[in-house]
Amino acid sequence: MRPAGKGALESLYFDYPQFAAPRVPELDGTATRHPVLIVGAGPIGMTAALVLARYGVRSVLIDRKDTFNDGSRAICIARPSMHILERIGAVAPFVEKALGWRYGRSYYRGEQIFRLEMPQPPGEKYLPMYNLQQQYIEKFLHDAVAANRLIDMRWQSELSVIERRDDGVTARISSPAGDYRLDADYVLAADGARSPVRTMLGLRLKGDNYEGRYVIADIRMDHDFPTERRAFFEPAGNPGGTVLIHKQPDNIWRVDYQLREDESETDALKEENLRARVGAILADIGHTKPWELEWWSVYSANTLCLDDYRHGRVIFIGDAAHIVPIFGVRGLNNGLADAENIGWKLALVLNGEADERLLDSYSPERRGATLDVFANATRSTRFMTPPSRGWRLMRDAALSLAVKHEFTREFANPRQMTPYTYADSPLTVRDPDDDGAAASRGPLAGAACPNARLADGRHLLDLAGPGFTLLVVCDRGPDAAASRCFERLRQVDPALVVCVIGSTALPDADRSIAGALGAEQGSVLLLRPDLHIAGRWRRLRADRLQAALRQALGHSA
Amino acid sequence: MKLDDPRPQPSTLPFDELERAYEALALALDAAGPGRESLLLTRLALVLAHRGGDLAAFEQALAVALDGLVEGSVDGSA
Numbered sequence: 001m002r003p004a005g006k007g008a009l010e011s012l013y014f015d016y017p018q019f020a021a022p023r024v025p026e027l028d029g030t031a032t033r034h035p036v037l038i039v040g041a042g043p044i045g046m047t048a049a050l051v052l053a054r055y056g057v058r059s060v061l062i063d064r065k066d067t068f069n070d071g072s073r074a075i076c077i078a079r080p081s082m083h084i085l086e087r088i089g090a091v092a093p094f095v096e097k098a099l100g101w102r103y104g105r106s107y108y109r110g111e112q113i114f115r116l117e118m119p120q121p122p123g124e125k126y127l128p129m130y131n132l133q134q135q136y137i138e139k140f141l142h143d144a145v146a147a148n149r150l151i152d153m154r155w156q157s158e159l160s161v162i163e164r165r166d167d168g169v170t171a172r173i174s175s176p177a178g179d180y181r182l183d184a185d186y187v188l189a190a191d192g193a194r195s196p197v198r199t200m201l202g203l204r205l206k207g208d209n210y211e212g213r214y215v216i217a218d219i220r221m222d223h224d225f226p227t228e229r230r231a232f233f234e235p236a237g238n239p240g241g242t243v244l245i246h247k248q249p250d251n252i253w254r255v256d257y258q259l260r261e262d263e264s265e266t267d268a269l270k271e272e273n274l275r276a277r278v279g280a281i282l283a284d285i286g287h288t289k290p291w292e293l294e295w296w297s298v299y300s301a302n303t304l305c306l307d308d309y310r311h312g313r314v315i316f317i318g319d320a321a322h323i324v325p326i327f328g329v330r331g332l333n334n335g336l337a338d339a340e341n342i343g344w345k346l347a348l349v350l351n352g353e354a355d356e357r358l359l360d361s362y363s364p365e366r367r368g369a370t371l372d373v374f375a376n377a378t379r380s381t382r383f384m385t386p387p388s389r390g391w392r393l394m395r396d397a398a399l400s401l402a403v404k405h406e407f408t409r410e411f412a413n414p415r416q417m418t419p420y421t422y423a424d425s426p427l428t429v430r431d432p433d434d435d436g437a438a439a440s441r442g443p444l445a446g447a448a449c450p451n452a453r454l455a456d457g458r459h460l461l462d463l464a465g466p467g468f469t470l471l472v473v474c475d476r477g478p479d480a481a482a483s484r485c486f487e488r489l490r491q492v493d494p495a496l497v498v499c500v501i502g503s504t505a506l507p508d509a510d511r512s513i514a515g516a517l518g519a520e521q522g523s524v525l526l527l528r529p530d531l532h533i534a535g536r537w538r539r540l541r542a543d544r545l546q547a548a549l550r551q552a553l554g555h556s557a
Numbered sequence: 558m559k560l561d562d563p564r565p566q567p568s569t570l571p572f573d574e575l576e577r578a579y580e581a582l583a584l585a586l587d588a589a590g591p592g593r594e595s596l597l598l599t600r601l602a603l604v605l606a607h608r609g610g611d612l613a614a615f616e617q618a619l620a621v622a623l624d625g626l627v628e629g630s631v632d633g634s635a
């Protein structure tokens with residue numbers, strides 16, 4: 001919602017573009033079959049299109065709207081998402097515009113009880129979190145989409161009918177330029193929380209709804225405080241409820257406040273009531289200067305997802321597949337990981353480099369990640385909006401003890417997003433020779449690969465290829481047997497990139513790279529295109545590595 | 558008596574177990590209901606005092622719990 005007298009897209013700081021419906025070949029009777037149709041040009045659909053394009057795969061990307069999402073929705077981009085944006089060539093404007101951060105504070109009745117400090121290992125390239133309004137996220141992605149000739153972006157184009165077959169999908173698209181039929185090999189449904197594709201397929205999200213309601217308001221003010229997450233429990237400005245404050249670019253601040261059970265949503269959303277409450281919250285944090293209202297909305301937490309993200313040739317990504325609570329900032333970040341996961345798999349299948357069975361791993365991997373998000377988010381949601389008197393008493397006990405005692409402070413930790421480990425994935429190799437579990441220092445098979453700073457200032461993950469990457473720790477450089485092994489692997493993945501850590505090309509004098517990987521002399525790690533570890537071994541064994549690579553490409557053993 | 562004894566406490570719970578205790582107690586409070594939750598908590602404290610076998614430790618824990626006791630927001634006063 002916007003203040004009285006303002007249009008739906010009349011923002012204090014963002015100019016909404018207006019995109020026309022294109023004249024498409026289908027309307028002139030030229031029907032081509034497209035490899036991929038992506039329904040929904042929100043952040044997740046656009047990212048999926050860019051991931052596919054990275055592998056040379058064309059897509060048609062449709063959206064029924066004529067511009068970006070209204071209002072600022074998601075604002076926190078986590079480190080793994082920055083890596084995804086980097087790999088699709090879109091990260092530069094994000095780095096320039098977004099506000100990076102790693103600290104936070106929680107207060108109880110005005111007293112600080114918890115200091116959030118997100119880890120920043122020395123080898124990492126990006127900060128743990130960046131704040132940026134969703135409009136900018138969509139704009140920057142769209143700039144990359146518009147510049148990419150492999151993506152056929154069609155605004156004001158609504159999917160109205162979908163028909164699935166074993167060998168493809170037929171869709172009916174309605175646009176102001178006319179209605180037409182579109183044939184595709186695969187459909188990625190990125191059509192958001194209310195996904196019409198989901199409804200057309202007769203599917204339903206399953207899970208829980210939480211009672212607690214939050215008002216989300218964006219305001220503009222000149223307010224001097226670093227970019228940190230601030231959480232206020234029982235503040236004077238919002239008695240009986242919690243308040244969250246985040247800083248965004250352009251002097252925009254996000255104020256989230258919890259409504260008490262006895263408050264009516266309709267009253268709370270009235271502009272004068274909202275202004276009074278935000279004013280009281282700002283007075284409480286010492287802001288007495290003027291401020292302007294940009295946009296507001298109401299929100300309650302859900303943990304909902306589909307039983308299966310893939311239905312033949314229709315694959316669900318982003319909010320269409322799952323809805324997660326905002327506490328812990330996973331909605332957007334979880335969806336970006338979906339887009340990358342299905343993107344590289346589908347591209348390799350369409351390019352004939354992987355078996356179609358590779359697609360079977362998408363749902364277990366990404367649904368597993370969502371269930372993990374639910375487990376964490378359920379805990380933080382129970383803390384942020386206690387669902388019953390018992391939970392509320394427990395929370396108040398923990399918070400009031402935390403004022404003087406360390407032992408309950410950890411309950412106030414927001415448990416921000418950590419990347420999920422694909423430990424049980426059909427693509428992950430558990431080898432008896434696996435060194436990860438034994439060493440129990442480095443990342444396990446299935447985990448996201450940590451980064452490390454190189455002697456020349458670049459980072460280890462900058463060297464990874466678009467396909468699979470082999471990291472070998474070897475001071476002496478590869479011998480003849482090792483070179484033969486690399487050749488065998490290239491027969492399976494011609495794009496394989498091999499990095500020999502400790503070689504003259506990639507020196508590791510202080511062993512910081514090997515250390516970050518928890519790897520010893522001779523250790524080998526196989527990275528997937530999304531830079532998760534497909535498997536790790538104590539030494540180079542051509543037969544095992546080749547089997548692992550085939551497994552990670554969906555081939556039978 | 559010092560409330561936050563800086564010496565390492567020999568047998569405190571690791572956080573993940575404390576969290577499980579938190580969850581179990583939340584469920585027990587809801588099961589007891591508002592009319593009986595005080596009795597539940599008092600009984601729990603007595604059981605823990607008995608099983609802990611250390612009167613001084615119990616008295617210290619009691620002092621920690623009493624110190625800074627604020628008006629409970631659950632009862633709608635705040």
Ligand SMILES: Cc1cc2nc3c(=O)[nH]c(=O)nc-3n(C[C@H](O)[C@H](O)[C@H](O)COP(=O)(O)OP(=O)(O)OC[C@H]3O[C@@H](n4cnc5c(N)ncnc54)[C@H](O)[C@@H]3O)c2cc1C
Pocket residue numbers: 039040041042043044045062063064065069072073074075076134157158159160190191192193195196197216297298299317318319320326329330331332333335
């Ligand atoms: C008020 C609010 C606050 C939020 N805050 C946060 C936050 O702080 N952190 C966080 O991580 N996440 C947050 N989220 C969630 C985040 O905004 C979503 O996770 C994210 O937008 C999901 O992106 P998406 O691309 O999957 O879906 P969407 O952004 O919803 O995009 C779906 C697109 O599909 C299009 N579409 C739908 N049906 C059709 C059709 N039939 N034909 C063609 N196009 C169609 C729509 O027009 C839309 O553009 C918030 C969401 C809301 C609503």
